[in-house]
Amino acid sequence: MIQTLNLQKLFATEEVETTALNGINMEVKDGEFVAIMGPSGCGKSTLLNILGLLDNPSDGEYNFYGTAVANMTERQRAQLRKGSIGFVFQSFNLIDELTVYENVELPLLYLKTPADERKSRVETALERMGIMHRRNHFPQQLSGGQQQRTAIARAVVAKPKLILADEPTGNLDSKNGEEVMKVLSELNDEGTTIIMVTHSPYDAGFAHRIVNLFDGKVVTENFHV
Ligand SMILES: Nc1ncnc2c1ncn2[C@@H]1O[C@H](COP(=O)(O)OP(=O)(O)OP(=O)(O)O)[C@@H](O)[C@H]1O
Numbered sequence: 001m002i003q004t005l006n007l008q009k010l011f012a013t014e015e016v017e018t019t020a021l022n023g024i025n026m027e028v029k030d031g032e033f034v035a036i037m038g039p040s041g042c043g044k045s046t047l048l049n050i051l052g053l054l055d056n057p058s059d060g061e062y063n064f065y066g067t068a069v070a071n072m073t074e075r076q077r078a079q080l081r082k083g084s085i086g087f088v089f090q091s092f093n094l095i096d097e098l099t100v101y102e103n104v105e106l107p108l109l110y111l112k113t114p115a116d117e118r119k120s121r122v123e124t125a126l127e128r129m130g131i132m133h134r135r136n137h138f139p140q141q142l143s144g145g146q147q148q149r150t151a152i153a154r155a156v157v158a159k160p161k162l163i164l165a166d167e168p169t170g171n172l173d174s175k176n177g178e179e180v181m182k183v184l185s186e187l188n189d190e191g192t193t194i195i196m197v198t199h200s201p202y203d204a205g206f207a208h209r210i211v212n213l214f215d216g217k218v219v220t221e222n223f224h225v
Pocket residue numbers: 011012013018019020038039040041042043044045046047
């Protein structure tokens with residue numbers, strides 16, 4: 001379970017100071033599928049980056065499955081991130097110089113997974129995302145939907161308990177977007193916790209709960225079945 005208490009995030013440049021998060025209290029239970037919505041600039045990506053241990057809050061507490069993140073070293077945070085969290089971004093963020101197979105293999109190399117296990121895990125993930133036949137292609141040679149499925153394969157290959165997705169369908173047409181949402185729902189049905197930022201009410205309908213942000217604050221939470 002993850003839990004935040006009065007999370008604050010301030011960005012200071014020479015000219016301006018921006019309060020991106022202004023006291024976020026949030027709790028996500030194991031196995032939940034939560035959508036985060038709200039207007040552009042309200043802090044959604046900032047929140048997701050902090051939840052994903054990619055960035056630190058300016059103030060407040062963040063508890064990640066029983067560990068106070070503030071007390072951890074950068075190294076411990078990186079280790080936790082590699083082993084427990086998968087990321088999916090709007091712009092796919094694949095490495096252009098690596099093939100589909102190599103992109104998906106990368107998290108396992110970081111985790112020093114033995115070669116034979118790596119091979120079977122990568123192949124399982126590629127099969128599952130329906131991109132096995134594109135394993136030797138480079139990202140630029142794929143459709144947007146295939147790139148995002150590759151990114152999801154990379155996100156799940158290390159079997160993370162948490163997937164963080166920032167507008168995962170934002171660059172996809174409705175057919176490919178629907179496929180991505182189905183995959184995320186399946187992963188959630190199998191027990192993976194999912195937190196997804198989206199502008200799409202349709203995509204948010206796949207979640208159990210919608211957290212609405214405005215100006216760096218949680219304004220409402222809606223539950224549905
Ligand atoms: N690295 C940064 N330096 C300075 N300001 C930043 C930085 N990152 C984000 N901000 C500011 O923090 C606020 C929240 O940004 P954030 O990216 O979290 O918004 P968002 O809700 O994800 O928006 P969008 O829907 O457009 O993606 C914005 O005002 C943004 O300009």
